[in-house]
Amino acid sequence: MSETITATSEAAPAAPTSPAASTAPVQHLSMQQALNRALDEILAASPKTVVFGEDCGQLGGVFRITDGLQAKHGEGRVFDTPLAESGILGMSVGLAMAGFHPIPEVQFDGFAYPAINQIVCQIARMNYRSRGTLPMRITLRVPSFGGIRAPEHHGESLEALFAHVPGLKVVSPSDPHDAYHLLKYAVSRPDPVIFMEPKSRYWQKGPVTFRPETPDAGTADAGEPPEAGLTGARVVREGRHVTLVAWGAMVARCLQVAELAAEDGIDVEVLDLRWLKPIDAPALVASAGKTRRAVVVHEAPLTSGLGAEVAQLITQGCFDTLKAPVERVTGFDVPYPSGDLEDEYLPNIDRILFGIQRVLEYRRG
Amino acid sequence: MDTTPTLVADDAAPLTHEQLRELYSLMAAVRQLDTAAVAWQRQGIIPGYAPELGQEAAQVGSGYAVDKSRDFVFPTYREMGVARAMGLDMVGYMSTHKATWHGGMYNPLESRFAPIQAVVAGSVLHAVGWAHGQTLSGKPAGELGAAMTYFGDGASSQGDVHEAMNFAAVMKAPVVFFIQNNGWAISVPTERQVAGGSVAARAAGYGIPAVQVDGNDVAAVFEATRNAFAHARSGNGPVVIEAMTYRRGPHSTADDPGRYRTLDEERTDAGEDPLERHRARLLADGTADEAFFAAAHQAAQDEEEAIRAGIEALGPRPGSEMFDLVFQETTPALESQAAAWREESEHV
Numbered sequence: 001m002s003e004t005i006t007a008t009s010e011a012a013p014a015a016p017t018s019p020a021a022s023t024a025p026v027q028h029l030s031m032q033q034a035l036n037r038a039l040d041e042i043l044a045a046s047p048k049t050v051v052f053g054e055d056c057g058q059l060g061g062v063f064r065i066t067d068g069l070q071a072k073h074g075e076g077r078v079f080d081t082p083l084a085e086s087g088i089l090g091m092s093v094g095l096a097m098a099g100f101h102p103i104p105e106v107q108f109d110g111f112a113y114p115a116i117n118q119i120v121c122q123i124a125r126m127n128y129r130s131r132g133t134l135p136m137r138i139t140l141r142v143p144s145f146g147g148i149r150a151p152e153h154h155g156e157s158l159e160a161l162f163a164h165v166p167g168l169k170v171v172s173p174s175d176p177h178d179a180y181h182l183l184k185y186a187v188s189r190p191d192p193v194i195f196m197e198p199k200s201r202y203w204q205k206g207p208v209t210f211r212p213e214t215p216d217a218g219t220a221d222a223g224e225p226p227e228a229g230l231t232g233a234r235v236v237r238e239g240r241h242v243t244l245v246a247w248g249a250m251v252a253r254c255l256q257v258a259e260l261a262a263e264d265g266i267d268v269e270v271l272d273l274r275w276l277k278p279i280d281a282p283a284l285v286a287s288a289g290k291t292r293r294a295v296v297v298h299e300a301p302l303t304s305g306l307g308a309e310v311a312q313l314i315t316q317g318c319f320d321t322l323k324a325p326v327e328r329v330t331g332f333d334v335p336y337p338s339g340d341l342e343d344e345y346l347p348n349i350d351r352i353l354f355g356i357q358r359v360l361e362y363r364r365g
Numbered sequence: 366m367d368t369t370p371t372l373v374a375d376d377a378a379p380l381t382h383e384q385l386r387e388l389y390s391l392m393a394a395v396r397q398l399d400t401a402a403v404a405w406q407r408q409g410i411i412p413g414y415a416p417e418l419g420q421e422a423a424q425v426g427s428g429y430a431v432d433k434s435r436d437f438v439f440p441t442y443r444e445m446g447v448a449r450a451m452g453l454d455m456v457g458y459m460s461t462h463k464a465t466w467h468g469g470m471y472n473p474l475e476s477r478f479a480p481i482q483a484v485v486a487g488s489v490l491h492a493v494g495w496a497h498g499q500t501l502s503g504k505p506a507g508e509l510g511a512a513m514t515y516f517g518d519g520a521s522s523q524g525d526v527h528e529a530m531n532f533a534a535v536m537k538a539p540v541v542f543f544i545q546n547n548g549w550a551i552s553v554p555t556e557r558q559v560a561g562g563s564v565a566a567r568a569a570g571y572g573i574p575a576v577q578v579d580g581n582d583v584a585a586v587f588e589a590t591r592n593a594f595a596h597a598r599s600g601n602g603p604v605v606i607e608a609m610t611y612r613r614g615p616h617s618t619a620d621d622p623g624r625y626r627t628l629d630e631e632r633t634d635a636g637e638d639p640l641e642r643h644r645a646r647l648l649a650d651g652t653a654d655e656a657f658f659a660a661a662h663q664a665a666q667d668e669e670e671a672i673r674a675g676i677e678a679l680g681p682r683p684g685s686e687m688f689d690l691v692f693q694e695t696t697p698a699l700e701s702q703a704a705a706w707r708e709e710s711e712h713v
Binding site for chain 2 (some may be wrong): 050076082084086087089090091092093094095096097098099100103117118121122124126127128129130131133134135166167169189190205225252277278279281
């Protein structure tokens with residue numbers, strides 16, 4: 001692509017997706033199975049946790065994330081609600097006030113919109129409003145993003161909206177290992193967390209490493225978080241020439257792009273942001289400061305998207321060392337299109353490669 | 366077809382003379398404080414207030430039925446009388462109107478009174494969630510606490526109220542939906558707000574027992590609420606109470622009712638003054654005498670003065686709270702913003 005880049009024959013380092021010690025058991029699970037297992041263990045670990053939403057009980061959820069949990073933990077712990085998202089989230093507030101740890105689900109991302117009042121005006125503010133006496137220990141699971149050719153309102157990217165709201169924290173796992181551990185970690189924390197599950201990755205399998213030596217805590221009552229590393233971003237592929245920043249389903253796509261770019265001698269680093277709020281700014285600065293070029297990739301529309309926040313954090317931390325302005329490869333400023341147009345909308349391999357090319361070939365003046 | 370279930374009646378004894386007198390004293394205290402709060406706003410002591418003139422019976426009668434050892438109340442922004450009837454710290458309550466903090470200065474877990482709400486139907490769902498928590502707690506029927514959620518004819522138009530009634534009925538959650546129908550949602554009268562003219566009538570659609578009560582009769586309100594609590598606490602599910610009353614004053618200290626109703630209409634439509642009505646009853650049956658009323662009003666005045674002194678003594682809150690109370694676990698971005706704020710504030 002650019003003559004300023006020295007071709008390298010070095011193989012890309014293995015993605016550190018299995019961080020635990022070699023003695024830890026590893027299982028190959030889909031993200032759906034990993035999330036199901038995490039919820040099972042969370043319910044077993046803390047009697048105060050409750051899982052509910054539309055079709056969460058007997059059906060096990062439309063994506064089967066809660067499969068079998070009602071039969072195992074009872075109808076009081078895992079239950080179906082009427083079809084009303086504001087009701088589900090408003091009820092979560094009351095349950096949290098009563099000392100429970102609600103883990104509600106909205107069935108699809110677009111159905112979070114009817115509950116926005118409860119999420120923004122209530123869940124996000126109750127701790128503040130009550131001067132810290134009514135913490136909202138709520139983990140809202142939202143099957144998120146596109147890529148499955150679903151009908152309208154079934155493929156939205158709400159991360160910028162959620163991340164903009166004071167009082168909310170937002171996280172999105174990109175593989176089964178992180179899905180399992182991040183969900184357990186999110187539930188263990190005392191603040192409300194929006195847990196955005198990349199639904200197009202539900203059925204992809206990957207290694208999940210468990211930690212049998214320390215009972216993997218489902219709640220804060222069980223002590224320290226299982227992995228300190230869960231609080232920030234992670235480098236899923238190390239590289240020297242350019243940093244791709246992504247989250248959710250786009251992480252896997254960026255890893256594909258990195259493989260292809262390597263054939264052209266471009267050594268791509270892929271940073272999985274994971275936490276969309278709080279954003280791990282030091283990790284962004286470390287990676288982009290090293291590679292001196294960055295491209296943010298997300299499914300959400302461009303304008304006022306989280307890519308702008310990421311670009312600003314990188315610019316602020318690496319202004320002197322950057323070789324090019326931070327580029328963005330994103331969805332477009334259009335309503336999420338119907339299934340036939342999904343491939344045109346989502347950042348694809350070519351568009352991401354063009355983004356890389358833009359930062360590699362950038363010339364000042 | 367009659368779809369409304371029957372309310373399980375409470376077998377508690379009728380109100381004692383002492384309780385009837387106490388209800389008057391509470392209403393007198395509420396009237397005094399409410400009137401004073403409007404004056405405080407005019408004097409610049411507080412920036413704003415939502416008066417409840419005329420709703421003393423609805424609020425005191427219902428709040429008096431709350432068992433603070435097990436129930437929980439979910440108010441909006443016009444439930445000062447409920448707070449007073451429940452014995453809350455009224456300096457803490459009024460501090461919200463002083464704008465020292467949103468939602469109250471007290472600990473809701475101790476006061477059993479959830480934060481004050483401007484999004485008026487939002488907390489109706491919280492009551493359902495809290496009440497379902499009572500069910501999930503495994504307590505036997507009879508030992509359950511109940512949630513009581515307050516809202517008005519205006520809030521009843523919001524979808525959350527319908528979702529809440531449906532959820533509560535499906536889950537048999539111990540909730541008392543207490544509607545104060547004061548005739549006005551700011552400037553819009555009930556007939557242009559509530560289809561059918563009654564919120565209570567909607568309960569039938571959810572299979573919830575409902576009662577409509579004279580909201581200017583404090584004893585009637587108390588007894589209706591006590592019955593509703595007995596029904597809910599016994600595991601029979603939710604109850605709807607609609608107290609028919611009248612907002613005699615403006616919606617808030619920023620409102621001008623003269624733009625949407627005349628003084629003549631106010632006089633005609635307001636109905637009986639709840640204090641006068643209860644006073645007449647107490648005098649008629651010999652429960653109280655003039656000396657009692659004089660003492661009650663003196664006590665109300667003394668209380669109001671103490672509360673005003675407490676409000677005026679409240680200093681400004683430390684600005685750092687703005688950052689400290691957003692999360693239980695703060696974020697690096699907030700820490701950084703707080704640090705910048707501290708540094709830049711030194712030059713102010």
